[in-house]
Amino acid sequence: MKHSEFWQVLEATFGAGHGRSVAEDLVLAALGGRTAARALADGVAPRAVWDAVCDEMELDDATRWRHRREPRKDRSA
Structure with missing residues (x-):
């Protein structure tokens, strides 16, 4: 996964504004x-x-692997 894919899937999952908020505010124990x-x-990574x-x-x-789906499938989801 590339950085750009991370941001794309985060925004596809949570929405543009909320996705950025999740990235900036959610403290992840698994990441120290x-x-x-x-x-x-x-x-x-x-x-x-x-x-x-x-x-x-x-x-x-399905959400975890969203970045690996073909783009045309994402449009219909």
């Missing part, structure tokens, strides 16, 4: 008590950050 934004800035967000928010597998 950092937010997603801080973890990314510290060099944590975007995939690890996304997994931590999914775990913390108890998101389903």
Whole structure:
């Protein structure tokens, strides 16, 4: 997962404004008590950050793997 994919899937999942809020405000224990934004800035792999967000928010597998779906399938979801 690239950084751009992380931000795209975060916004697709939570909405543009709320997604950014989740990244800036949600403290993730799995990432040492950092937010997603801080973890990314510290060099944590975007995939690890996304997994931590999914775990913390108890998101389903379809959402966890949203970034791997074909774009045309996302449009119909």
